[in-house]
Amino acid sequence: MAVPRSSGHISAAPPTLADVAELAGVSRQTVSNAVNNPDLLRADTLARVQDAIDKLGYQPNRAARSLRTRASHLIGLRMPALQEGTANAMMDRFVHTFVEAAAEAGYHVLLFHGDPADPLDGYDELLRSTAVDAFVVTDTHLGGQQTTWLQSRRARFVSFGRPWTQPDAKHPWVDVDLAYGAEIATEHLIERGHSKIAWIGWHKDSLLGEERRSGWIHAMHTHGLSTTGLASRTEDSISSGKAAADAILDETQPTALVCASDTLAMGVLHSLFERRLRLGEDVAVVGFDDSQVAQTVPPGITSVRPPLEEAARELVKALEELLATPSYAAPGVMLKPALTVRGSS
Amino acid sequence: MAVPRSSGHISAAPPTLADVAELAGVSRQTVSNAVNNPDLLRADTLARVQDAIDKLGYQPNRAARSLRTRASHLIGLRMPALQEGTANAMMDRFVHTFVEAAAEAGYHVLLFHGDPADPLDGYDELLRSTAVDAFVVTDTHLGGQQTTWLQSRRARFVSFGRPWTQPDAKHPWVDVDLAYGAEIATEHLIERGHSKIAWIGWHKDSLLGEERRSGWIHAMHTHGLSTTGLASRTEDSISSGKAAADAILDETQPTALVCASDTLAMGVLHSLFERRLRLGEDVAVVGFDDSQVAQTVPPGITSVRPPLEEAARELVKALEELLATPSYAAPGVMLKPALTVRGSS
DNA sequence: GTGAAACTCTGGATCGTTCCAAGCCATGGT
DNA sequence: ACCATGGCTTGGAACGATCCAGAGTTTCAC
Numbered sequence: 001m002a003v004p005r006s007s008g009h010i011s012a013a014p015p016t017l018a019d020v021a022e023l024a025g026v027s028r029q030t031v032s033n034a035v036n037n038p039d040l041l042r043a044d045t046l047a048r049v050q051d052a053i054d055k056l057g058y059q060p061n062r063a064a065r066s067l068r069t070r071a072s073h074l075i076g077l078r079m080p081a082l083q084e085g086t087a088n089a090m091m092d093r094f095v096h097t098f099v100e101a102a103a104e105a106g107y108h109v110l111l112f113h114g115d116p117a118d119p120l121d122g123y124d125e126l127l128r129s130t131a132v133d134a135f136v137v138t139d140t141h142l143g144g145q146q147t148t149w150l151q152s153r154r155a156r157f158v159s160f161g162r163p164w165t166q167p168d169a170k171h172p173w174v175d176v177d178l179a180y181g182a183e184i185a186t187e188h189l190i191e192r193g194h195s196k197i198a199w200i201g202w203h204k205d206s207l208l209g210e211e212r213r214s215g216w217i218h219a220m221h222t223h224g225l226s227t228t229g230l231a232s233r234t235e236d237s238i239s240s241g242k243a244a245a246d247a248i249l250d251e252t253q254p255t256a257l258v259c260a261s262d263t264l265a266m267g268v269l270h271s272l273f274e275r276r277l278r279l280g281e282d283v284a285v286v287g288f289d290d291s292q293v294a295q296t297v298p299p300g301i302t303s304v305r306p307p308l309e310e311a312a313r314e315l316v317k318a319l320e321e322l323l324a325t326p327s328y329a330a331p332g333v334m335l336k337p338a339l340t341v342r343g344s345s
Numbered sequence: 346m347a348v349p350r351s352s353g354h355i356s357a358a359p360p361t362l363a364d365v366a367e368l369a370g371v372s373r374q375t376v377s378n379a380v381n382n383p384d385l386l387r388a389d390t391l392a393r394v395q396d397a398i399d400k401l402g403y404q405p406n407r408a409a410r411s412l413r414t415r416a417s418h419l420i421g422l423r424m425p426a427l428q429e430g431t432a433n434a435m436m437d438r439f440v441h442t443f444v445e446a447a448a449e450a451g452y453h454v455l456l457f458h459g460d461p462a463d464p465l466d467g468y469d470e471l472l473r474s475t476a477v478d479a480f481v482v483t484d485t486h487l488g489g490q491q492t493t494w495l496q497s498r499r500a501r502f503v504s505f506g507r508p509w510t511q512p513d514a515k516h517p518w519v520d521v522d523l524a525y526g527a528e529i530a531t532e533h534l535i536e537r538g539h540s541k542i543a544w545i546g547w548h549k550d551s552l553l554g555e556e557r558r559s560g561w562i563h564a565m566h567t568h569g570l571s572t573t574g575l576a577s578r579t580e581d582s583i584s585s586g587k588a589a590a591d592a593i594l595d596e597t598q599p600t601a602l603v604c605a606s607d608t609l610a611m612g613v614l615h616s617l618f619e620r621r622l623r624l625g626e627d628v629a630v631v632g633f634d635d636s637q638v639a640q641t642v643p644p645g646i647t648s649v650r651p652p653l654e655e656a657a658r659e660l661v662k663a664l665e666e667l668l669a670t671p672s673y674a675a676p677g678v679m680l681k682p683a684l685t686v687r688g689s690s
Numbered sequence: 691g692t693g694a695a696a697c698t699c700t701g702g703a704t705c706g707t708t709c710c711a712a713g714c715c716a717t718g719g720t
Numbered sequence: 721a722c723c724a725t726g727g728c729t730t731g732g733a734a735c736g737a738t739c740c741a742g743a744g745t746t747t748c749a750c
Contacts, residue, residue: 061474062408062411063408067408072408077456079444092427092437095456108456108476110453111453112454122448130407292636297611299615
């Protein structure tokens with residue numbers, strides 16, 4: 001249009017490539033190259049164009065660029081269901097680092113919402129409208145519906161969580177070895193002199209639950225300790241954690257408990273509170289997730305801390321490769337958690 | 346182009362408006378109208394076009410639409426700084442409802458990250474590249490930098506948090522009346538028979554802190570109770586909450602404490618834990634924010650619960666109006682919190 | 691039966707960017 | 721002096737949608 005803009009700084013309509021080109025006295029394409037392939041330009045031309053860009057405060061229009069390149073530089077993330085009344089806010093930490101790492105790689109995160117009852121809801125629309133370049137899927141342990149569906153649509157995605165039910169899945173994934181987590185938690189308690197160490201975990205049909213439980217069993221057996229009468233399986237809620245603790249404390253009188261989640265650990269704390277037992281002195285407790293609750297409850301709950309920051313960064317790395325080479329098939333990455341020791345043990 | 350696509354369902358390239366038009370035997374514009382202004386079409390034509398749309402699984406390409414209409418249907422939200430070691434994860438609840446409400450209004454949320462040291466970082470790029478239609482600003486109590494800057498750039502935005510330092514600000518905002526929150530918290534304790542009720546709050550230069558404190562003072566004075574020696578001002582951390590509680594419990598021996606945050610309340614709990622005092626029996630405690638920690642710690646901490654869900658919905662409503670009528674100037678909305686009573690009082 | 695208004699539908703231009711193929715201009719070997 | 725070479729730059733076309741002005745069709749009053 002060649003309509004000269006006053007300053008470009010506070011003007012209502014942002015400057016375009018053509019404006020920059022005119023100011024610098026070059027063609028549109030040269031400006032585009034200056035932005036995307038600076039090494040194609042002669043040094044003096046580049047400098048001139050850069051000056052014009054800075055002067056106008058030019059930023060390429062995202063919609064136009066997306067349209068032409070068929071890439072939005074957006075990564076879709078469906079909001080995990082919010083669980084009130086539990087201790088688990090770890091998604092916060094994950095999302096935070098993910099957004100940060102994605103920004104460094106030139107991607108922004110598109111948060112969307114889907115009907116909690118339908119794990120697929122929301123993906124389709126974004127995919128069809130080419131609104132995002134890829135997805136991050138988070139709740140793979142609830143069954144592989146999302147990943148199989150996305151694969152069938154040839155959508156690009158990475159998952160935080162191994163493909164539990166599809167050993168042949170080819171998408172990149174990152175997960176945390178929580179069997180190992182349960183193992184170091186149990187061994188920590190053994191080192192502290194405990195030998196009657198109970199397990200409070202989730203129902204048998206929870207893949208995650210059985211995974212964690214196996215770590216406890218392995219540690220116990222390695223050290224020649226019996227596990228009979230020491231295991232309990234229940235819902236992931238405070239009240240059922242309390243009920244399980246009540247039962248096991250009455251029956252077997254363990255001196256320490258390993259819980260499959262901080263939520264269950266809080267249930268145990270409720271049981272201890274009622275019995276007027278002192279946490280960390282009369283009974284030791286270890287939780288999972290290293291949630292804010294574990295961090296702040298006096299005297300602090302020892303907890304298995306998943307390396308969410310590292311997981312987020314690994315996922316972004318995988319995404320970059322995936323988007324650079326469409327055929328990219330990464331091996332999954334399994335990360336090891338660490339134990340954060342606090343007053344409860 | 347008129348290249349016929351095989352099925353449109355699993356094909357790599359999504360169907361376009363032209364594909365639909367060809368299949369339905371109408372022009373592109375007619376399809377566009379079918380999507381955006383269905384009442385302009387004759388009933389039978391509309392049905393025919395709809396059929397074609399369904400058959401091909403057509404969704405308008407977002408980039409193309411954005412380019413032409415200059416609207417991205419994205420709302421920018423800068424990730425609030427993550428505070429580990431505090432009890433405050435309320436942003437989670439807010440963001441969740443916000444994303445949900447925004448989705449209903451046809452908007453998605455673009456999460457971005459900015460240098461924590463620079464409250465403006467990140468906004469500029471998105472604004473210049475016309476990546477978002479508007480922003481939601483959240484931390485207004487840290488000073489009005491973001492809002493004044495956005496206003497000067499003529500950006501559209503709403504804020505969660507009143508314009509503390511600019512009484513003449515014209516953007517829509519929603520906030521929670523936390524002076525009222527402190528008031529009902531204090532009155533709740535008075536009703537339970539307490540009269541020596543201490544306040545543990547933030548430093549004097551914290552606008553939020555003084556706001557909440559005034560509610561406590563008001564309630565105390567209304568009931569003819571003295572506040573001398575009962576107020577304490579400190580950092581928002583567990584350790585300083587504990588220190589403040591230690592000091593005030595030694596000096597004035599209050600029977601109840603109102604804390605400006607759940608984090609401070611947890612500090613108090615640490616102090617009680619050390620002194621072997623029973624929470625809710627020997628000493629009553631009320632917190633702020635109704636965080637997961639307050640919900641889960643035995644026997645539960647009574648806490649002032651901000652209506653984050655309602656706030657998020659109000660903000661989306663304001664956004665819709667703002668984007669519909671650019672000159673829209675809403676009065677701010679002030680919401681009242683409620684008290685969630687638990688075992689700690 | 692006729693003209694105008696109302697209703698439907700169409701084709702071309704456009705949003706701002708990148709892709710593509712071709713053009714320009716020095717350089718250098720013959 | 722000439723043509724090939726390669727580095728830089730250019731104008732036109734395209735991405736997929738909507739805006740706009742106009743064309744075709746129907747409806748209805750006179």
